[in-house]
Amino acid sequence: MNRILKTTVIAAAVMGVAGVAQARDQVRIVGSSTVYPFASYVAEEFGATTDYPTPVIESTGSGGGLRLFCNGVGDDTPDITNASRRMKPSEFERCEENGVTDITEAFIGYDGIAFAQSNANQAMDVTREQIFLALAAQVPVDGELVDNPHTQWSDIDASLPDREIAVYGPPTTSGTRDAFEELVMEAASEDMAAYGGEGYTDIRTDGAFIDAGENDNLIVQRLAENTDAFGIFGYSFLEENADTLIGSSIDGVEPTPDAIGSGEYPVSRSLFFYVKNQHADDVPAMYDYAEMFMSEQMIGDLGYLKGIGLIPAPEDMRAEARSAVESHEPLELADLK
Numbered sequence: 001m002n003r004i005l006k007t008t009v010i011a012a013a014v015m016g017v018a019g020v021a022q023a024r025d026q027v028r029i030v031g032s033s034t035v036y037p038f039a040s041y042v043a044e045e046f047g048a049t050t051d052y053p054t055p056v057i058e059s060t061g062s063g064g065g066l067r068l069f070c071n072g073v074g075d076d077t078p079d080i081t082n083a084s085r086r087m088k089p090s091e092f093e094r095c096e097e098n099g100v101t102d103i104t105e106a107f108i109g110y111d112g113i114a115f116a117q118s119n120a121n122q123a124m125d126v127t128r129e130q131i132f133l134a135l136a137a138q139v140p141v142d143g144e145l146v147d148n149p150h151t152q153w154s155d156i157d158a159s160l161p162d163r164e165i166a167v168y169g170p171p172t173t174s175g176t177r178d179a180f181e182e183l184v185m186e187a188a189s190e191d192m193a194a195y196g197g198e199g200y201t202d203i204r205t206d207g208a209f210i211d212a213g214e215n216d217n218l219i220v221q222r223l224a225e226n227t228d229a230f231g232i233f234g235y236s237f238l239e240e241n242a243d244t245l246i247g248s249s250i251d252g253v254e255p256t257p258d259a260i261g262s263g264e265y266p267v268s269r270s271l272f273f274y275v276k277n278q279h280a281d282d283v284p285a286m287y288d289y290a291e292m293f294m295s296e297q298m299i300g301d302l303g304y305l306k307g308i309g310l311i312p313a314p315e316d317m318r319a320e321a322r323s324a325v326e327s328h329e330p331l332e333l334a335d336l337k
Contacts, residue, residue, distance in 0.1 A: 023282045024075070027055035027289050031065025031082030032175050033214045034111055034234035035271050038305045039082050042293045045304075052285040057082075061214045062175025069274060070095035079279045079286045083272045084111065084175030084234065089336045096333075102277040103331045106290060107321040108299050110311035112235040112260035113180055113267040116247045118227040125249040128266060130156050132188035134165045135209050137202040140194035148204045168212040168219045169203075169232035176216075179269040180232055184250075187266070220245065235260060236309025261311045271310070277328050287328070294322045 029039060036059045047054025060068065062083040069081035070091060087105070095103065115126065133156045138145040153160035170177040186199030203209050212219045216233040220241050223231050230248075235255055238247050247255045251266050259265035275290050292298065298305050301312050312318065323329075 025283075025285055026053045027080065027283060027285050028078045029055055029057040029080045029082065029273075030060045030068050030078045031080075031273070032062040032084040032271070033059045033170070033216050034062075034084035034176055034236070035082035035108070035273065037236055037240075037308055038108065038271075038298075038310055039273065039293070041305060041308060042289070042298055045298075046285075046289050046292055050285070050288060052288070055285070055289055059214050061171065061173035062178065063173040064214070066091045066274070069276065070098055070100055072098045073100055073276065073278045075282075077276070079276050079283050080290070081274050083274065085178050085269060086272060087274060087331070087336060089333060092331070092333050092336055100276060100278065104275040104277055104290075104325060104328050105331045105335070106273045106275065106294060106325045107313065107317070108271050108273065108293065108310065109305070109313050109318075110260055110268055111271050111309070112255045112265050112311070113176060113183070113269065114233060114235050114238040114247045114255050115230055115250060115267075116223070116233070116238050116245045117230045118223050119244055119246045120227045121246070123246050123248065124153075124161060125252070126160075127251050128184050128188040130160065131184055131250075135167060135203050136185065136189070136200060137204045138200075140192060143194065145194055148206070148208070151208070163228050165208045166210065166226065166229040167208065167232060168210045168222050168229055170216075171211045171213060174214060175269075176232065176234060180267070183267045183269065234309070235311070239309040257306075257311050261313075268311075274331070275325070275328075277330070280328075290325050291322075294318075294325045 036057060039057050043055040043057055062085055065081035066083060066087060069078050071077050115131065133139055134150060136148055139148050150156055150165060152162055153165055154162045181201040185201040189195050190199040212222065216237045219231040219233050220237060223229055224244060238245055253259050253265045255265055260268045280286055297303055299310065299312055299318060303312065306312055
C-alpha cells in the first residue's frame with residue numbers, strides 16, 4: 001500500500017468516517033439548563049445501576065443544545081438534547097438539512113417560570129403587565145412608544161416598592177427566555193393598542209435586565225448578593241432554594257406544583273428531550289438511558305424527579321410519552337405546527 005493511501009486509511013480509522021458515529025458506551029447530552037437537574041439525576045442513577053458509564057451532560061440552553069444536536073450525525077455531535085420548550089419547525093428543518101432525519105421527542109412533564117427574590121424581602125406580588133412594563137425595551141407613554149423610562153418598580157405602580165428594577169434572567173439561547181417572552185411579554189402586550197394588536201417581546205438592554213447566562217444557579221447566587229434584584233428561572237430552582245428565596249405570585253396565582261400542573265399558574269411550560277435515533281447502533285446506552293428517564297420511577301406522581309421540582313403530567317399523558325420513546329416514534333414536522 002503506498003504511503004499516501006496508508007495514511008488516509010489510518011486517519012479514517014482514527015477519526016471515523018464523516019457523518020457516522022463511532023461506537024462508545026457513554027451517552028452525550030446537551031441542552032436546557034432547566035432540564036439539566038432532572039437529566040443529571042437520571043444520569044447519576046443510570047451510571048450507578050447499569051454497566052454503562054454516567055452520561056456526560058452539558059448545559060448549553062435549549063436553543064444552543066438544539067443547534068448542536070442538529071449539526072449532523074456522527075461522533076462529534078450529541079446523542080440527546082434537553083429542551084424547556086418544544087423544538088421549533090425551523091430547527092427540525094435544519095436537522096433534516098444536516099442529515100438528522102430520525103428524531104424521537106420525549107415529553108417529561110411540566111415546569112413553571114419563577115419570578116423570585118431573596119427572602120430578606122417581603123413577597124412582592126406582580127402581574128404580567130407590571131413585569132412587561134418593567135422589562136420591555138419600549139413602553140407606551142401618552143399613546144406613544146418610547147424607550148423604557150422606568151427605573152423603580154414604584155414608577156410602574158405606586159403600590160409596588162420603591163426599589164430599583166434589576167432582573168437577572170436567561171440569555172436568548174435559553175428555552176426559559178423563549179417561554180418568558182411568549183408567556184409574559186407577548187401575553188401582556190398583545191391587547192395593548194400601542195403595539196398594533198401584536199405581542200411585543202423586545203427586552204430592554206439598558207441594564208435593568210441582566211443576562212445571567214445559562215446556569216440558573218448563578219442567578220440564585222446573585223440574588224443572595226443583591227437582595228433588591230429579582231431572578232427569572234425554572235420553578236425547580238425556587239424549590240431547591242426555598243430556604244433563601246421567595247417566589248412572587250403572578251396574576252394572583254402562586255407558583256405551586258398544583259397550579260403549574262393544572263395550567264392555572266400563567267407561566268407554565270412543558271419540558272422535553274430529543275433522541276437522535278441514528279446514533280442507536282453506535283451508542284447502545286442511549287435508549288436504556290431514555291427509557292429510565294421516562295419510567296414512573298423518575299417522572300411519575302411518586303417519582304424521584306418530583307422531589308427536585310418536576311411537575312408530573314397526568315398518567316395518560318405519561319403513558320403516551322413513554323410509548324413514543326419505547327417505540328422510537330419518529331417526530332414529524334407536522335407535529336410541530
